[in-house]
Amino acid sequence: MTGWNATRIPDQSGRTAVVTGANSGIGHVTARELARHGATVVLACRSAARGRAALNLLRGEVPGARAEFLELDLADLSSVREFARAFTRRHPALDLLVNNAGVMALPYGRTADGFETQFGVNHLGHFALTGLLLPRLLAAAPGARIVTVSSGFHVLGRAGAEGPFGSEEHDYRRWTAYGRSKTANLLFTHELARRLTAAGSPVTAAAAHPGYASTNLHAGAAALEGRSPLSRVLALGNAVLAQPAASGALPTLYAATAPGVPQDGFFGPRLGWRGAPVRSWRAGWTLDDMAGERLWAASEKSTGITYPPL
Incomplete structure (x- = not known):
């Protein structure tokens, strides 16, 4: 893994990948590099x-x-269902699903x-998207992967028995809510990996x-903060500390393509904020089996998406 970069991505010819949020940033780099190495990318x-x-x-970058x-609005479950229908009409199998899209530190909304x-x-x-596409992933196995992009900011919020779906408007804190959603990404991966293994x-x-x-994720968060001290900190961080999107995409690409990636593996930059991909630290609560089961049950109930038998 030492010094791993995009040139070490194995040949992806014959594989089909879906990358959410592929229009910019890390998502676009992920889609581009998968296509560069032969994958069919949606x-x-x-x-x-x-x-x-x-x-x-x-297409200009990778002749x-x-x-x-395909259009997908993750804020609308009817759009998620339509995307899944459109994909399954076009593709008999799915080798790689990259759950990359996200929003960060937004004002309260629904x-x-x-x-x-x-x-x-x-x-x-x-x-919901993963559950709807899971039959196509099972059809492509072995070798199929589901990679969900979380954040080091998952430490800012837990998604547990106290209520996984966030605060009401009167006590909403945007960064806590963001951390809770990123904890949920890791708990979801943990529970899905546990079920796949079983x-x-x-x-x-x-x-x-x-x-x-x-x-754009950080830029949007900074803009929403206006002239607050946090806005200035984010702007300075982007200028001095942040690595380019091409480097930020490497942990995702490693998890998606490198040989020997384990169930429930979590990867990030070597230094925590930048560097080549390595196994990453994660908060202990993201490895809690009972919390994962509760989140799973609540997510199925809320979305109306019941996962098919594995």
């Missing part, structure tokens, strides 16, 4: 205009790339289905985080 993006622009950009765009926005987009939308499935569930990468 760019799953909320905005049709930005998704098509990203597809055109990717001959096998890539397509998704189309009434969930707190950060939790609804970052966790529930991806939980079933003897060859599908692997892993997670990654980009460290401190300069992307």
Whole structure:
């Protein structure tokens, strides 16, 4: 793993990948590098205009790339279901699902289905998408993987028995809510990996985080903070500490393609915020089996998506 970079991605010819949030930043780099190494890549993006622009950009960066765009709004479960239907009409199997899209530190809001926005987009939308696409992943096994992008900021919030779906508006704290959604990403990966292992499935569930990468996610969070001290800190951090999106995507690409990635592996930059991908530290509560089971049950009930038998 030492010094691992995108040139070490194994040949992906014959494999099909879905990357959510592939219109910019880490998601676009992930899609581009998978396509560069031979995968057929589906760019799953909320905005049709930005998704098509990203597809055109990717085809310019990787001549001959096998890539397509499908619209996906993770804040609307009807859109998630439509995306899954469209994908299954086009593709008999799915080798790699990268749950990358996300929002960060937004003011209080709700998704189309009434969930707190950060939790609804970052966790529930991806939980539903994974469940709907799981039959195609099982059809592609062995070698199929599900990689969910979390964050070092998962330490800011837990998703446990006290209520996994976030605070109400009167006591909402945007960074705590973000941390809770990123904890949910890791708990979801942990519980999915546990279920896959128990079933003897060859599908692997892993997670990654980009460290401190300069992307639209951080820029948006800073803009929402206005002229607050945190806004100035984020702006300074982006200028001095942040690594480019191409480097921030490496842990995701490692989890998605490197040989020997274990069930429930979590990967991030060597120094925590930057550097080559290595196994990453994670809070103990993201490895809690009971919390994972509670989150899973609540997520199935809330989304109406029941996972097929493994």
